Amino acid sequence: xxxxxxxxxxxxxxxxxxxxxxxxxxxxxxxxxxxxxxxxxxxxxxxxxxxxxxxxxxxxxxxxxxxxxxxxxxxxxxxxxxxxxxxxxxxxxxxxxxxxxxxxxxxxxxxxxxxxxxxxxxxxxxxxxxxxxxxxxxxxxxxxxxxxxxxxxxxxxxxxxxxxxxxxxxxxxxxxxxxxxxxxxxxxxxxxxxxxxxxxxxxxxxxxxxxxxxxxxxxxxxxxxxxxxxxxxxxxxxxxxxxxxxxxxxxxxxxxxxxxxxxxxxxxxxxxxxxxxxxxxxxxxxxxxxxxxxxxxxxxxxxx
Amino acid sequence: xxxxxxxxxxxxxxxxxxxxxxxxxxxxxxxxxxxxxxxxxxxxxxxxxxxxxxxxxxxxxxxxxxxxxxxxxxxxxxxxxxxxxxxxxxxxxxxxxxxxxxxxxxxxxxxxxxxxxxxxxxxxxxxxxxxxxxxxxxxxxxxxxxxxxxxxxxxxxxxxxxxxxxxxxxxxxxxxxxxxxxxxxxxxxxxxxxxxxxxxxxxxxxxxxxxxxxxxxxxxxxxxxxxxxxxxxxxxxxxxxxxxxxxxxxxxxxxxxxxxxxxxxxxxxxxxxxxxxxxxxxxxxxxxxxxxxxxxxxxxxxxx
Numbered sequence: 001x002x003x004x005x006x007x008x009x010x011x012x013x014x015x016x017x018x019x020x021x022x023x024x025x026x027x028x029x030x031x032x033x034x035x036x037x038x039x040x041x042x043x044x045x046x047x048x049x050x051x052x053x054x055x056x057x058x059x060x061x062x063x064x065x066x067x068x069x070x071x072x073x074x075x076x077x078x079x080x081x082x083x084x085x086x087x088x089x090x091x092x093x094x095x096x097x098x099x100x101x102x103x104x105x106x107x108x109x110x111x112x113x114x115x116x117x118x119x120x121x122x123x124x125x126x127x128x129x130x131x132x133x134x135x136x137x138x139x140x141x142x143x144x145x146x147x148x149x150x151x152x153x154x155x156x157x158x159x160x161x162x163x164x165x166x167x168x169x170x171x172x173x174x175x176x177x178x179x180x181x182x183x184x185x186x187x188x189x190x191x192x193x194x195x196x197x198x199x200x201x202x203x204x205x206x207x208x209x210x211x212x213x214x215x216x217x218x219x220x221x222x223x224x225x226x227x228x229x230x231x232x233x234x235x236x237x238x239x240x241x242x243x244x245x246x247x248x249x250x251x252x253x254x255x256x257x258x259x260x261x262x263x264x265x266x267x268x269x270x271x272x273x274x275x276x277x278x279x280x281x282x283x284x285x286x287x288x289x290x291x292x293x294x295x296x297x298x299x300x301x302x303x304x
Numbered sequence: 305x306x307x308x309x310x311x312x313x314x315x316x317x318x319x320x321x322x323x324x325x326x327x328x329x330x331x332x333x334x335x336x337x338x339x340x341x342x343x344x345x346x347x348x349x350x351x352x353x354x355x356x357x358x359x360x361x362x363x364x365x366x367x368x369x370x371x372x373x374x375x376x377x378x379x380x381x382x383x384x385x386x387x388x389x390x391x392x393x394x395x396x397x398x399x400x401x402x403x404x405x406x407x408x409x410x411x412x413x414x415x416x417x418x419x420x421x422x423x424x425x426x427x428x429x430x431x432x433x434x435x436x437x438x439x440x441x442x443x444x445x446x447x448x449x450x451x452x453x454x455x456x457x458x459x460x461x462x463x464x465x466x467x468x469x470x471x472x473x474x475x476x477x478x479x480x481x482x483x484x485x486x487x488x489x490x491x492x493x494x495x496x497x498x499x500x501x502x503x504x505x506x507x508x509x510x511x512x513x514x515x516x517x518x519x520x521x522x523x524x525x526x527x528x529x530x531x532x533x534x535x536x537x538x539x540x541x542x543x544x545x546x547x548x549x550x551x552x553x554x555x556x557x558x559x560x561x562x563x564x565x566x567x568x569x570x571x572x573x574x575x576x577x578x579x580x581x582x583x584x585x586x587x588x589x590x591x592x593x594x595x596x597x598x599x600x601x602x603x604x605x606x607x608x
Contacts, residue, residue, distance in 0.1 A: 076573075125523045129587065145520055173519075179511075186505075186512050188523035194498055195527070197561045199583040201490075201553070204560075207483075208490050214589040215477075216449055219429045219492035220531050222590055223499070227524050229587035232580035239568045239576055249505070250565055254558065256508075257501045261554055264543045269380075272543055276536035279503040283433065283533035285518040286526060 004029040004164045005094075009066035011059050011081055012073035013037040013046050014231070015127060016098045018136025020070065021051055023168040026138045036062035037133070038073075045133045060088045068164065071097040071109070076237035079108030086112040094118045094157050100188065100234070102149045102180045104241035118157035121149040123180065124170055125188070129229040142169035143290060149180050185245035189238055190253060192227050193246065196235075199228040308333045308468045309398075313370035315363050315385055316377035317341040317350050318535070319431060320402045322440025324374065325355055327472040330442045340366035341437070342377075349437045364392045372468065375401040375413070380541035383412030390416040398422045398461050404492065404538070406453045406484045408545035422461035427451040427484065428474055429492070433533040446473035447594060453484050489549035493542055494557060497550065499528040500539075 008030040010017040017035065024030050035052030036059045037043050046055045056062040063069045063085045073081055078097060089095065095117055099105040102121050113119050126144035128135065146165040150158045162172040175183070202213045202221060213221065239246055263271040312334040314321040321339065328334050339356030340363045341347050350359045360366040367373045367389045377385055382401060393399065399421055403409040406425055417423050430448035432439065450469040454462045466476040479487070506517045506525060517525065543550055567575040 125520055127523070144522055147520075183512050183516050183520060184523065186509060187517055187520045187525040190505075191502060191524035191528055193564060194502060194561070195524075196580055196583050197557060197564060198495055198498060199586050200579055201494075201557050201560050203582065203586055205490060205553075205556070208487050210586070210589070212487050213491055214586065214593050216429055216451075216487060216491045217590045217593075218448055219431070219488065220495035220499075221491040223527050223531055224495055225583075225587040225590055227527055228580075228583040230580075232577050232584070235580050236573050236576040240571055240573050243568055243571070246568060247565065249509075250561075250568075252509070253501060253505050254561065256505050257498070257554075257558065260497060260501060261551065264547055264550060264554075267544055267547075269540050269544055272540040273536050275504055276500055276532075276534075276539050278507065279500050279529075279532040280536070282503050282507055282514070282518065283529040285514070286521045286529055289518050289521075 002029075003031055004160060004167060005067040006031050007066045007068075008033045009062045009069045010035045010052065011062060011069065011071050011085070013042050013051060013055075013133045014072060015131050015135045015140075016124065017070070017072035018046075018051050018133050019126075019138065019140035020072070020098075020136075020168065022136055022138035023141055027167040027169075029164055029167040030068075034062040034066065042133050049134060051133055051136070059085050063088055063090075065090055067093050068161070069093060069095045071095070071099075074233045074237045075099045075101050075105055075241050076233075078105050079112070082109040082112040086114060086117075089114065089117050091116045092118075094120055094161060096120050096122045096161055098122060098124055100184060100238050101242040102151075102177050106149070106151055106177060118154045119151075120153045120158050120161045121151060122161060122165065123147040123149070123184070124165065124168075125184075126170070127230070129226050131231040131234075139169065141165070144170055146170035146172050147180055147183075148172050148174045149177055150174060151177055181242050181245045182249075185242060185249045189242055189246045190249045192230060192235055193239065193250070194253070195224040195226075195228040198224045306333075307335055308464060308471060309371040310335050311370045311372075312337045313366045313373045314339045314356065315366060315373065315375050315389070317346050317355060317359075317437045318376060319435050319439045319444075320428065321374070321376035322350075322355050322437050323430075323442065323444035324376070324402075324440070324472065326440055326442035327445055331471040331473075333468055333471040334372075338366040338370065346437050353438060355437055355440070363389050367392055367394075369394055371397050372465070373397060373399045375399070375403075378537045378541045379403045379405050379409055379545050380537075382409050383416070386413040386416040390418060390421075393418065393421050395420045396422075398424055398465060400424050400426045400465055402426060402428055404488060404542050405546040406455075406481050410453075410455055410481060422458045423455075424457045424462050424465045425453040425455060426465060426469065427453070427488070428469065429488075430474070431534070433530050435535040435538075443473065445469070448474055450474035450476050451484055451487075452476050452478045453481055454478060455481055485546050485549045486553075489546060489553045493546055493550050494553045496531050496534060496539055497543065497554070498557070499530075499532040502528045503532040
């Protein structure tokens with residue numbers, strides 16, 4: 001693999017940035033990677049585990065001479081970081097991000113960037129329930145999708161960013177801003193909100209103890225707890241900034257849920273059976289698309 | 305391991321019964337296991353793959369001389385099967401079941417059973433999204449819970465059934481009927497209903513294509529699709545027969561969901577952050593209890 005960007009700066013050193021660093025090293029697509037995190041403790045951890053070639057004490061220092069700057073911070077602080085680094089960006093460099101929401105992130109970042117800097121928003125759709133600088137690994141993006149939302153960006157700069165993400169293992173797809181936020185509300189944001197809610201309800205019941213919920217979780221509940229253990233700051237910002245699309249999908253969800261609730265109340269077995277049959281086909285599609293394995297129980301090993 | 309029951313009859317040959325058969329063989333807890341399924345095709349498959357020592361052409365034949373009869377049929381047909389076999393049960397034998405609901409199953413089975421037969425309801429809380437005679441495997445119950453709901457059954461017969469399930473790899477816990485149905489509504493029934501709903505909503509949207517939902521499913525949605533691929537007959541019967549508890553928990557769920565929806569609408573980030581933080585602790589508890597692994601992404605292998 002040849003070098004795509006001479007110097008890459010990663011701002012924010014959590015799960016995504018740390019995985020990017022290890023994947024960049026695996027692929028050899030950058031000569032030098034600088035990193036910055038707001039928390040001193042995170043910077044210390046990064047230095048200790050060799051995360052980034054240079055860990056800088058300011059974002060301004062990290063972006064100096066960078067050909068690609070990737071903002072890997074929570075969606076809610078993207079604008080402030082962009083304002084901070086903007087005067088120090090190299091002419092002709094590309095600025096990108098990894099935010100789960102695109103409309104509000106673009107609105108937050110774009111106004112700060114000077115002429116001559118290419119802004120190519122991106123969203124690698126990969127993650128685990130872990131967070132922080134030590135949670136990254138070099139295969140996180142393999143065979144996952146990275147959505148590229150050029151929003152009018154320079155074509156050469158966009159293609160270069162796509163080459164970069166492909167080298168990190170991802171498949172790229174371009175999408176427009178509104179559609180991106182809609183798709184993500186369905187496949188990611190609302191599933192997370194529902195999982196959080198289910199776990200919250202279970203935590204809150206008086207007649208069924210938390211001990212019981214944990215003990216008997218393998219019966220279905222457990223599948224919700226993984227995504228409900230995701231980073232709270234990241235998810236708070238997602239819902240605050242993708243309000244319109246999440247509220248719309250949420251409306252559809254409660255509508256369907258009420259229809260099923262009604263079928264339960266009235267004892268309409270045919271309606272329930274038909275609904276439960278229809279949903280099986282989607283699972284089959286996901287396995288065929290290589291986005292999960294067919295192994296029962298997620299191919300999970302025997303618990304200890 | 306010594307023999308617990310001389311002869312065991314498994315009525316219904318799906319995921320649970322087939323897993324029980326292989327686990328019985330692994331443990332050597334029965335001398336002979338007979339099996340029966342209503343569908344001729346299932347019986348043929350069972351004979352072909354060596355599932356059960358003898359596959360019978362009627363339930364009546366299968367239960368003859370059995371010391372333990374386990375009803376492994378959907379909850380909705382338990383009563384009919386019990387009525388069918390009742391006159392042919394050996395005096396002093398134990399009848400049990402594997403239903404996910406206990407109150408209505410007991411009401412359906414108990415009236416048919418003759419004096420001198422012990423009825424000890426049970427519920428092994430284990431499963432995968434696959435179904436049918438070929439889906440079973442001998443480790444399904446290892447370190448999973450089998451809830452025993454004696455409901456006044458003979459103590460010796462109850463202890464014997466517990467010994468049997470422990471030999472199959474399960475941990476046993478006794479519960480009373482009402483509490484069982486409540487606990488299962490929380491940890492199993494409502495999570496399944498919600499997963500089915502989420503998958504149904506995604507399937508139904510016009511602006512986001514099914515192709516996109518499948519393609520980008522790794523972002524959270526995928527975790528719902530596994531349990532939403534479970535057996536439709538089984539789940540229809542669960543909701544029809546555990547109506548009261550599922551409607552109650554569903555009410556709590558929508559109440560919480562509306563509270564979070566309101567926080568999104570009003571932009572109450574603190575409320576969202578607090579909620580998302582609280583749910584992390586439960587995940588930690590589940591891993592500590594050995595009911596899931598800490599490996600990111602469920603320790604799932606790299607997709608093909």
